[in-house]
Amino acid sequence: MEVILERDTGTEILSTQGWLASVDPAFRTELLSNAAWRHFATGAQITLAGDEDGDLIGLAKGFISFHVSFGQPASPILHVAPPVFWMGYRPIVSEQARIATAVARSPVWCAAIPRRRVLAMLDAHPEWWRHFVALALSYGDTAALAGADLLIAETESRLIAVLLRFAGARSEASDAGGMVSIPVTQQDLAGAANLSRNWTGTILRRLAKRGLVETKYNGITLVDQGALQAILEKVGA
Incomplete structure (x- = not known):
């Protein structure tokens, strides 16, 4: 039987692990206060490559696989992310469409913050943009590591x-x-x-x-x- 991850527990996980553990506490609190708690069954599509809008998503429980939108049509999985992992920053920082499709590989629990709410936060507090630079760098590190692994x-x-x-x-x-x-x-x-x-x-x-x-x-x-x-x-x- 699947165990439900309560919102308070999930929020604690996202607050103390990964990206949000090292940011301004005021930013972390406001970001998570705007989050909706979502559940995805195994095999459910979470994000779709080509989407120009959508949520900033923080994975608190479960595993998610990623397929990139470029390359061969039947490209294999590029990466599987365990918790804690964040996705969906690209449309926020660049207004460009997502480049990856994310699929739940197991029952998934995550926080989802609408893009418009994130942008409203950043309009009110421009100094918080630096936290998204840190997120982009960590995501870039993951992509570079995936490439480096294939060179072994x-x-x-x-x-x-x-x-x-x-x-x-x-x-x-x-x-x-x-x-x-x-x-x-x-x-x-x-x-x-x-x-x-x-x-x-x-x-x-x-x-x-x-x-x-x-x-x-x-x-x-x-x-x-x-x-x-x-x-x-x-x-x-």
Whole structure:
């Protein structure tokens, strides 16, 4: 049975983790006071590439996958984001359309702030624009990391890098802990790591024999993030 994430709990998560944890408290309070609490079922579309308006969305629970609007029509997943993750800043800072389609990979709970309310806040407090610069930089770091992962020549390490990124364990601020389950199929993972499905399965079985991952019908569980990170660091040394 799915556990409902209450608004107060979700607000606390978004306030103390990720982007909003380090901003002006007055900005954080006003932004979240304008938020509506939303739930998306697995498979639901959250944002659509090409939209010129929409909400600023803060992911508090669940996983979201992203497909970019450029490239091949059937492009694989570029990134899977765990909580806490923010999206929808592009139409606010540039008035350009969204470039990514976001889909719920699991039941998702998030805060949604309409673009018009965000812009009204920034009109009243122009000094708060700097917080969106920080958000854009962090989003750019994620995009750069996704590109860098694909440049890793050694296939096992490339797959590990993608898995750790999907788990939120590839940033400098991350604290790779215990087990985390990522709701992706082996086909999803193969596309994201630019590998064949067969070779992806071979690597996962090899990692599973070492007790580092578990493969299940509904996703892949990282059993020991620290050991996976150590493998990745050894290759990069």
